[in-house]
Amino acid sequence: MAAADRARLGVGMVGYSFMGAAHSHAWRTAPRFFDLPMRTEMTAVAGRNREKVTAAAERLGWESAETDWRRLLERDDIDLVDICTPGSTHAEIAIAALDAGKHVLCEKPLANSVAEAEQMVAAADRAARRGVHAMVGFTYRRVPAIQLARQLVVDGRIGEIRHVRAQYLQDWLSDPSTPLNWRLDKDKAGSGALGDIGAHVVDLTQFVTGELLTGVAGMLETFVSERPVATEFSGLSGSGGAETGPVTVDDAAVFFGRMSGGAMATYEATRYAAGRKNAIRIEINGSAGSLAFDFEDMNVLHFYDASESATTAGFRRIVVTEPEHRYIGAWWPAGHGLGYEHAFTHQVVDLVGALADGADPAPSFADGLDVQRVLDAVERSAAEQHRWIKLP
């Protein structure tokens, strides 16, 4: 599309650590590889510490820096607010931004509670009526192998789904001497492994199957309840001057549920699976075939077609790097694999595409609320003797 024909999209980002770096890379990179229908500009980044946010703007490629996220809402040159802060701040920022007429991209989990998420959905609904759009950042949906998985389900290649098996396994807390950080603080993070990584596999399985969980029973555990306070650590609620502080979230979550189509589903999210670094594993078994994915080999999807002859049937290891696969045409030749951050670039591509079309981008805040309700139900089940909690 000719540059002159493309509307400008000024972006303001809040937060600039892990997620902020990933989002910045995506905003920088998307227009270089994809023919975006809008002229994206990295207008401003916001953070509380002037020195740090200024350095971040320079390093990450933002044109200006603000020390209060509210300033982004006041600026006319900003059309979209990209929220990369901890979950406890999502609701306030997102609702204010939407009400100020800014599109919003909000990191997951949508919020730290169902109540907050519901308010965010209400704000998104209000905004949508005025042509202002909101999306939640379940980035892993944008991995090409996951897109292919979804496509195979849509095409009927899996058939009626009978089993969903999802695990998100990390090990960075396996060592009890790993110090506290904000992700272990319930006030900031809302929950632990459940909301941080369990949220991803709940969303991924609902996305790939096109079905929702209708009920769950679950169990949570905090294996290490006290951890060292890192000396440079600040802002942890209640850490005081102590040498150790409490872990106030779950270390691991285990639950099963029933999908709307009748499938049995099992989930596990943990930061204590020694040797598993970022193993997002999804398996789906249906009447016509099966799928298997592991993010530790992220460019590959395994697909079993049950209609093949028994003599030659087998899980196919599809290297999802062909021009025919979603997003790949913009990148490299076959076999030249993508990495973690490409999914963020794809997120920008899809978001800008939807905004240019005036369409609601997916996953919506309502999708984020669906996930939030599952997380909440798991927490309630765990607190109430693992009893079954129905989902609306």
Next chain:
Amino acid sequence: MAAADRARLGVGMVGYSFMGAAHSHAWRTAPRFFDLPMRTEMTAVAGRNREKVTAAAERLGWESAETDWRRLLERDDIDLVDICTPGSTHAEIAIAALDAGKHVLCEKPLANSVAEAEQMVAAADRAARRGVHAMVGFTYRRVPAIQLARQLVVDGRIGEIRHVRAQYLQDWLSDPSTPLNWRLDKDKAGSGALGDIGAHVVDLTQFVTGELLTGVAGMLETFVSERPVATEFSGLSGSGGAETGPVTVDDAAVFFGRMSGGAMATYEATRYAAGRKNAIRIEINGSAGSLAFDFEDMNVLHFYDASESATTAGFRRIVVTEPEHRYIGAWWPAGHGLGYEHAFTHQVVDLVGALADGADPAPSFADGLDVQRVLDAVERSAAEQHRWIKLP
């Protein structure tokens, strides 16, 4: 050991289909590769149909055939009864055999109910006081990679166990046109995937960890409730002359639980995982390391040692075919893998070794009862809204 010094052990087997063939192979093969401390003899096989049992004796290598298993108990030349019949018959045969002073090897699951299993344990206890021994056939314990897994736990290489993840995935019922057989009949089989294959992963995880489940919550499902009646099919209770008949057991089971040491455990057993043929997958994560096993690659154990430097740490693919590995010295050079039936041969080796020592062989009937209680708790949980059931 010189032949003359070895006591004779006359074996009588009941049943001669799938399990009977596997056990017969083991009785034939064990003395050829291992230096057994007793002279085993394949004295008689019992079955109801004279023609068939006679042919089976000839084909499988048994010296004589009986049409009533009770005859085995009367014969002086039989010291051990090997029970390879459906679960509904286990209790009667095993108790009678033990009371008649015969050692017993009983296929799993031990029984079709906890009550039966308790009576069998009582009989085994009575028998043990008279030097008569009983073992239940959780054969997969005898796979060398599983033995190594257990050894690594015992040696402290895994540390405090935090996660147990177990699946037994098959797909032979995935096609609704597969006809009925006795394994789908509750009266014969007791339960479906839960007792047939779920029992194995319950036992394997309790064996490898050395811990017991203390409670479970679960879910059962029968995906296909009516199936064709195969014309050659007979003996199915209630099948009458109909063209289809009801499936009266579960097709799949999903549950989670808590191990006695505090680990979170998840289980899945299904015959509907398209493309998975006999995938017994066990993963264990501990504070010092992790283990992973899949029976579809049965000669391999994956082991992660968390004490290794981060630079070179990684799951080791151990090909469990070294002379240092249990049972392997009797077989082939390194890398010459074993197959499914070797575990049955190892079972004979361990059983005969224990009998020669006058020791109680493991897994005992009490171990089988432990598994039975878990299966029963899962069934109750599934029937009662998936509520948590404590185990004694």
Next chain:
Amino acid sequence: MAAADRARLGVGMVGYSFMGAAHSHAWRTAPRFFDLPMRTEMTAVAGRNREKVTAAAERLGWESAETDWRRLLERDDIDLVDICTPGSTHAEIAIAALDAGKHVLCEKPLANSVAEAEQMVAAADRAARRGVHAMVGFTYRRVPAIQLARQLVVDGRIGEIRHVRAQYLQDWLSDPSTPLNWRLDKDKAGSGALGDIGAHVVDLTQFVTGELLTGVAGMLETFVSERPVATEFSGLSGSGGAETGPVTVDDAAVFFGRMSGGAMATYEATRYAAGRKNAIRIEINGSAGSLAFDFEDMNVLHFYDASESATTAGFRRIVVTEPEHRYIGAWWPAGHGLGYEHAFTHQVVDLVGALADGADPAPSFADGLDVQRVLDAVERSAAEQHRWIKLP
């Protein structure tokens, strides 16, 4: 087939160590699982040491023992001689046996020289005219996954073959302190890795492709030229009383060649590939598809069908344990993998089937000679500056 209708086949085996144990297991096991068209009897085993051969007969299940293999040729109750001795003895025994009217199964490599192999082929030709048959024991052909590979080539699923990539990797000599044995003695073994394991991959690739090598260039190496003499070691030519002795064969062989259909082929055979235990790896790339096999996962064949859509094409991991796969119907349900020794049982099945039909069993001595010529050409190429050697 009814027992009475089946002709008797009396077997006499020469040698009773590694290969003898594997062959004995096969003779014992084949009639138990397969419906053989002849009544095989394990009539006699021959070895030089009376005490040892008598014990071996007892342990391995042979009815009698002989201390001179020539006795087997004189006995009327022996119809087939099974040769499990080192390669230096093959020609003499096989030719004498064939000339005495006995069928012969001879372990690989067929002989230690092309000249010997040619004489053996001549003897086999003479014998065939009298209805006496000979087979060479390239057992790995009988692995079900290899049979499937061959079938896919025959069915045109691979198309015109362009690349053959074959490796046989072991590591049991990687440690220089491993002592000498007969396999390191040129007089006994003929060659080292080349003849012992390279022979297998030459035969396997010629079998699977249905093509012959037309020329080769190669390189041999002996990495460790002196090794300790094990105290219990005897019979090594020239070892005298020294503490170390010379390795007189190659430790590793590397060569490339051209198949008769034009494909480029690469080969490697070594006992120094640290960590590879028995990795027989075959890859074939054709215009229509590809195959990949590794004996370390022997129940699996990987197959790529180039006619599939680019979106879903991928190597299929076929678990070769379905009833539709060759030999499997006689064994266990799907997913219950076979082990190393099953291939020997299948060898007995195929051999007895051919004898009952009066057909020439494959692989023939002529097939063995083809392999021998390749090994010889590699040795000559290595000795003559790696020059290209044409094959007839």
Next chain:
Amino acid sequence: MAAADRARLGVGMVGYSFMGAAHSHAWRTAPRFFDLPMRTEMTAVAGRNREKVTAAAERLGWESAETDWRRLLERDDIDLVDICTPGSTHAEIAIAALDAGKHVLCEKPLANSVAEAEQMVAAADRAARRGVHAMVGFTYRRVPAIQLARQLVVDGRIGEIRHVRAQYLQDWLSDPSTPLNWRLDKDKAGSGALGDIGAHVVDLTQFVTGELLTGVAGMLETFVSERPVATEFSGLSGSGGAETGPVTVDDAAVFFGRMSGGAMATYEATRYAAGRKNAIRIEINGSAGSLAFDFEDMNVLHFYDASESATTAGFRRIVVTEPEHRYIGAWWPAGHGLGYEHAFTHQVVDLVGALADGADPAPSFADGLDVQRVLDAVERSAAEQHRWIKLP
């Protein structure tokens, strides 16, 4: 490093297709994630077509465009010339740039002939005496798993190297209807699979082992000698107006050689390995351990430590995404894998680091010449009956 303290490095790039896009991404991205010791500027890109090069400058992020690469040499604001054109142009551009006092980064293969490469090395030597530096773009060296492989060799974890096994397998020419492009034209590309991808595995193995090939024997093949001319295709020498044109390079290369330390080495490079997309496979076996790498799973290195107990020894699957691994600290948390283009970013990091230090960057043009000599020797061997060619 504070921005003001860093010297400016103006970069001019020649060519802007596949490699140009990858290099541009690297120049854009390196300063965002790494703390570079110089201020890199993307000053100009050169290409013959004004319209196309202007669009490329805009899309790829270059400040200006030139239609003659010689202009880059005249501009004072350009300190380094980055050559991303076909091999036939490398020598002229690189020599002129170095003689003009510009640092050079030149894509591989260094040149299309040994003579050209020698002239380039001479130019690099002249330049080095004036503080001007040259590097050749063997980018795969910068994959973190390859860096770890090299480190393990340096640390003695592999010991004396005995086997090198290298393959670069693609399949994009497997279909005879794939049209001609410049890579199939000897005048432009110099050679086919040999120089395009074989060059990479020659360099990688020489880099990882720290040894050079001392001799080779090889074989080349062109499986499909005529291919369709794509209508949009231009500039192919001799294609005229014909509908098909000749393939004038090799489709595949196979060779073996000897490393300077005595190891046996085998190589294969092909574009006809159906199903292999970009499979760069390197295996190394040494007296102390082994390594295995496959670019289709590029974030993983397999390492076997032969000093481990036989009971627990096995290839470790190291996920090379830990902060302790080279380059990783600048990217994401453990398990968040990198993709193909990250290696180009690392190349910029290493190049800029060397320039800031006034050090010669590696791989040098002399390293590129070493590779060129191997490619040349393989071609000669293939042309002369596969005879052994010694390397200097």
